[in-house]
Amino acid sequence: MEKISTLTIEEKEYFMKEAIKEAKKAELIAEVPIGAVVVLNGEIIGRGHNLRETSQNATAHAEMMAIQQACARLDNFRLEDTQLFVTLEPCPMCSGAILLSRIDEVYFGAYDPKGGTAGSLLNLLEDQRFNHWCYLESRVLEEECSQLLKTFFKALRQRKKADKQKEKENSEKD
């Protein structure tokens, strides 16, 4: 059974911008900038950003935070008729959580060729052997979502290089 999108281009871009705002919150606290929102009837019912380092919790991905907030808001583990927006292609854990919570439509920004399971390594979200599957759309505001990550990792590499240089200088002084 084919699933379809229920949103206009304007709505998709509006909600992806909200996911990007979440990603920027992660960036501010030195987390990999990934953000997500869950939408029901045009209203955001769950928001989340990556908190893996801050919380030292392996499961604290943006999508998980947004899904948990939405479940709490509706007091229901079934998020039927909702849309999820996330800046990066979901990993296996988040793809699984999307299926379990029965989210109907998933929109992501940038592909994650090394770990994504919504088209890159696998496509869990459209695999009809599971008891739920989604409408899936990629590359929504892709450039902006991708640029956030590129900038973050470039700065991280530069910081690491500078730290190494300092370490080298200090050891030469000794």
Add this chain to the structure above:
Amino acid sequence: MEKISTLTIEEKEYFMKEAIKEAKKAELIAEVPIGAVVVLNGEIIGRGHNLRETSQNATAHAEMMAIQQACARLDNFRLEDTQLFVTLEPCPMCSGAILLSRIDEVYFGAYDPKGGTAGSLLNLLEDQRFNHWCYLESRVLEEECSQLLKTFFKALRQRKKADKQKEKENSEKD
């Protein structure tokens, strides 16, 4: 690179029994009886049982609970050198969380042919395209793990049938 088991048969059965104890806690509160434990150096550092209905949270699976407790206990999202025991084959979400938390060895009891991703529909845990993979062993105390689920679903079907019968009788009275 081949991963190996670091446990004896006795240890495997001991820890699976602990996972079964967790599953029974779920059963007591009318949740599908699935339980899990995370082990480090012979000590249980995380326990969990399915809480989906009670919490109305789609992500409240036994493995997620156990992993989150272990991360909190170690204050580290990396659960290196640990083993996870779970009574039922993990779903995509839990398989993903196992990979993200870098658990080294995974032991499960019963296969889940309709949704399992540790051998049934997919094998996420041994897929070397991801940046982590596991030693994987199935059928540990399989009969006991499987029986728990069968008994639970049989009782559920009987309850539903009885409810339907009562409803029918009531409507005939009207």
